[in-house]
Amino acid sequence: MANELSIKNKDDDLYHGSGKTNAEIMRHSCEHVMAAAIMSFWPKAKRGVGPAIAKGFYQDAEIPGYKLVPEDLKKIEHKMDLIKKSKTPFVKLSKDIEDAINYEKEHNQQYKVEILQELKLKGEKEVTYYQTGDYIDLCRGPHVKDTSCIGFFKLDRLAGAYWRGDEKNPMLQRIYGLCFDTKDELVTYIWQMEEAKKRDHRILGKSLDLFVINENIGKGLPLLTPKGAKIRKIIEDYEYALGLKYGFEYVNTPHIARSEMYKKTGHWQHYKDVMYGSFGIENEEYVLKPMNCPHHYMIYASRQRSYRDLPIRYAESGTCYRYEKAGELSGLLRVRSLTIDDAHILMRDDQIEDEFKNCIEMVSKMFKAFNLKDYYVRLSLSDPSDAIKYIADSNIWDKASKKLEKIVIDNKLKYIIAKGEASFYGPKIDYIVKDSIGREWQMSTLQLDLFMGKRLNLVYVDKNGQEKHPVILHRGLTGSIERTLAILIEHYAGAFPLWLSPVQVKLIPISDRHINHVQKINQYLSDASIRVEIDSRNEPMQAKIRDATLQKVPFLGIIGDKEIEKSANNDICLSVRGRNNNNLGQISLTDFLEILNKNIEKKI
Ligand SMILES: [Zn+2]
Ligand SMILES: [Zn+2]
Structure with a gap:
């Protein structure tokens, strides 16, 4: 099962007792690596917070005089790759809280100073830092053992976020990243998100x-x-x-x-x-x-x-x-x-x-x-x-x-x-x-x-x-x-199976002289509890077919001279097009109804 709880432990001792899942720890560690990459390009960046979230992580930062653009994400990713390959360990350090405040002040990290001052008010005497190579950050941990354990990642998107979510505070730049244990999971997730956009139920x-x-x-x-x-x-x-x-x-x-x-x-x-x-x-x-x-x-x-x-x-x-x-x-x-x-x-x-x-x-x-x-x-x-x-x-x-x-x-x-x-x-x-x-x-x-x-x-x-x-x-x-x-x-991406479709059959007369015929078909199918609609608008047939296709109607019934000619006294003929090229061609109404009922019964 590909879920958070099933991701394998990389180093049981390291995670033990933190109350966090392994995926959370890996994702948060990946954020450290991203922050390290950001600091290497923009050393004056003032960092906000960088937590793990579902499927990934984010980091907030104020970069004086620079607004990140999507191309920067590739550059940061590349640097992250190098840091990952370097297999640099995460080293835990303890600092006296006063020293920590002074340290962050010297480095112009005003947001970190704010966090530390709050911790001090709560009575904290000592705080922990984690170091990976040159990069060091205030953090409670825990993390993975070294940077090679951060899994497979992709920087996803940029956004703006007020410091601490308060609009009276400065707006920081936020980078969202995805991070998974395996490359397969990452690729699948990215594909799912692309697919999900096309299927968004709010849009459909x-x-x-x-x-x-x-x-x-x-x-x-x-x-x-x-x-x-x-x-x-x-x-x-x-x-x-x-x-x-x-x-x-x-x-x-x-x-x-x-x-x-x-x-x-x-x-x-x-x-x-x-x-x-x-x-x-x-x-x-x-x-x-x-x-x-x-x-x-x-x-x-x-x-x-x-x-x-x-x-x-x-x-x-x-x-x-x-x-x-x-x-x-x-x-x-x-x-x-x-x-x-x-x-x-x-x-x-x-x-x-x-x-x-x-x-x-x-x-x-x-x-x-x-x-x-x-x-x-x-x-x-x-x-x-x-x-x-x-x-x-x-x-x-x-x-x-x-x-x-x-x-x-x-x-x-x-x-x-x-x-x-x-x-x-x-x-x-x-x-x-x-x-x-x-x-x-x-x-x-x-x-x-x-x-x-x-x-x-x-x-x-x-x-x-x-x-x-x-x-x-x-x-x-x-x-x-x-x-x-x-x-x-x-x-279903909006293409409901026949039994769930609000309109199961759309009837399209080729011209006005076929309307009488279409109405008879409509009556017959309605009497058999089929949800059917007639498109009698004054539009070209192709436009009507396109609209019904966009509405994902399972079956279109088209009726013109040829179909009327073929109709026997007791059985009307119509041309039926199914969704996904499932064409039934010219078919008698009784046969069509039989197919409909069979599909409804089978729930397909
Ligand atoms: Zn109940
Ligand atoms: Zn951390």
Whole structure:
């Protein structure tokens, strides 16, 4: 699995105990090498910070009297190559904080002076520096052993960034770099990014007219257009049918609830920062719901339940509202209103394995339908050292974690373990899915909850007439429908398979005299539940074909004199062009419908 956690250790001792992944350490070390190269060309550069980020690193710097241009990146890269080849060790040095301040002042590094003065205020007496050859930098570390260990890199782009992100401060120049353990990973990533640009769902969403985000409505609140809404409906219908097959019952619940409810569940304590609140209705405080769980629990609590009634599986496409920072919003991927294809299974202890198995099967079926073939799960467990984040009771946590790992193994799921990623109420399985260009997305989630039944006093009567608390499984089938829409737009590059296409067939009459004929075809296909449109605009045929191709419609039906001539009394003929040169030529309407239905059935 090509992910951060699987990158091999180059030198275990060196990384030990830093709390950073090896990739982070390698990327940050690569930044030192870049900073060294920058200083060799512009010795007066005043450096800001240079952290590792996902897939790479950046460095901020003020270069007096010079503005970097893209050609400089090649020059810096070349120098970095030389430093890498030199195999210069990273040497750790300690400095008294006063000496360090004086040192940075002498070298005109005002930003470093600022950092040091803050450290001094916090009571630091000594700081560490790392030296590679002539280059020396204030840094906490750790780093790789020597410069030859920095992996494969490419300087990616230039940007501007205010010192400490504050616009009152000077604007520094920022260089972003990519860095990977192997050349293969670097090349693949660069290719993925190029491909990703072509597939950007925000751009395709506009050109294919799937959704809009309007400032008057608000940031992060997507409006689905008729075509976008159609795709969502198809996904929801598919999930609905799948849910019924797997024994789920559908419920409907409102978008708001009393704050009191979330205080009882503990969401108020753990989730308050992302909840929109609060507003009053008749002296009671309400919030927009950040999740559907409590609403479903209260349906459960509305009647007496016996052990024979369990499992109870409530499902709902429930729209929730969560605060995301404006800077983090991104098309449909990160939004402030999201629809979770949610379900809550309330069950007995002895039903946990079967219910997970049921959900795991359902998720795998759904991925197959979306042609997402490659995925693994992240088994998210609690971090015992971070007790505040989790509901306390280490015995139950232990039991739940072991059970979940066994389920993952028994169901033959590829998995990695992530400590500290659990929900506050229990461990979970998160699905990480690879799209058609190999990018990873987090989608479905299955969460085990051993606490909430007791906390909310949800009960059932067991065999012996005793009251017991049910165990809960939270199931997000894809996670969120909005996010799924974004992922699928990029996965298919907007060319949805027939079963998901908002328009499946576009009919094009060659001239006005063919319109009657086209309308008959339209009626026939619509009656057979095919999503069909007629392009009756007064435009040349070639222009209509081009437009339909740009809209990535799977099939074009062209009708002119020849097709009418060929039509028999009871069966009309049309010329069909498929996307990607998949031409069916002249074909009878009944045969065409058969092909359509077959492809829809096969989900291709
Ligand atoms: Zn460093
Ligand atoms: Zn839930």
